[in-house]
Amino acid sequence: MSRFFRALVILLLVTSCGSGRFTPPRNLDDACAIVNERPHYLRAFRATERRWGVPVHVQMATIYQESKFIGNARTPNRYVLGILPMGRQSSAYGYAQALDGTWEEYQNETRNRRARRDRIRDASDFMGWYMNKSRERNGIALADTRAQYLNYHEGHTGYARGSYRSKSWLLRVASEVEDRARVYKAQLSRCGRA
Numbered sequence: 001m002s003r004f005f006r007a008l009v010i011l012l013l014v015t016s017c018g019s020g021r022f023t024p025p026r027n028l029d030d031a032c033a034i035v036n037e038r039p040h041y042l043r044a045f046r047a048t049e050r051r052w053g054v055p056v057h058v059q060m061a062t063i064y065q066e067s068k069f070i071g072n073a074r075t076p077n078r079y080v081l082g083i084l085p086m087g088r089q090s091s092a093y094g095y096a097q098a099l100d101g102t103w104e105e106y107q108n109e110t111r112n113r114r115a116r117r118d119r120i121r122d123a124s125d126f127m128g129w130y131m132n133k134s135r136e137r138n139g140i141a142l143a144d145t146r147a148q149y150l151n152y153h154e155g156h157t158g159y160a161r162g163s164y165r166s167k168s169w170l171l172r173v174a175s176e177v178e179d180r181a182r183v184y185k186a187q188l189s190r191c192g193r194a
Contacts, residue, residue, distance in 0.1 A: 022071035022118065031060060031184035032191035034069070041069075042193060044121035052128025057188060058145045059124050061181035062152060065173065066097040071118040073097065095123035098130075106130070127152075134159070146178040 025041075027033040035042035045056040067073035074093055091100040094117025098106070106126050107113050115122040134140045134151040138159055142148070151159040153170060164170050188194040 024069035028064060028069060029183075031057070031187040032193060034060070035188075035193055036191075038120075041120050044124045047121065048124040048128040051125065052132050053142045054128045054131045054148075055143050055185070056194070057181045057185035058131070058143060058148060059127055060184050061145055061177050062127060062149055063095050063123070064180055065149065065177045066092075066152075067095050069095065071095055071120070071123075094118045095120055096127050096130075098123070098126055102130070145181040146174045149174045149177040 025034045025037045027037075035045075042056070045059050048054055048059060049056055063069060071094060073095070092098065093100075093103075096117065098117050103115075103117060103126065106129050107115055110125070110129060112122070112125075115126070117123055117126070130152065131140075131142055131148050133156060134148055135142055137156045138147075138151055140147045140151055140159075150164045150170065153174075154163050158164070164174070185194065
């Protein structure tokens with residue numbers, strides 16, 4: 001085998017192993033298609049539901065809204081004068097778009113220092129932990145997708161103050177997340193994954 005051919009085969013193998021790690025599933029509008037394409041997602045969501053009580057469809061709808069299931073999602077860059085990059089809009093990263101400080105709080109409280117925001121099982125566990133805090137602090141039912149999303153977006157203190165009430169765009173988005181959770185729940189039930 002020639003050196004060139006051997007190098008090409010190695011390059012193709014390395015590329016194929018690494019590609020797709022952070023890409024979203026192909027059909028984000030079908031919960032069954034998502035979990036059929038990525039069975040480890042369903043295992044992660046079910047583990048979170050067992051540990052924290054947050055239903056699978058609530059987790060999925062929230063992750064859809066936050067990152068569209070892109071594992072290494074980041075907020076867009078800010079620009080000065082429309083051309084000079086000034087850094088990211090926030091430190092939000094990963095499937096759950098967790099902020100640096102909140103992620104560190106999660107790691108400390110759960111004693112899971114090796115958790116990563118770009119790993120679905122850690123991101124869903126984070127979401128379960130956070131939504132439980134929302135239940136404890138603000139009395140939000142774990143299955144109340146709309147209120148959980150508003151709290152997730154605004155933070156516990158912001159939600160308690162009602163900061164979302166003056167944001168018509170956020171209220172619309174929260175309703176869309178609730179609708180998607182309802183659809184995902186029905187789909188998962190239909191394909192026997194609920």
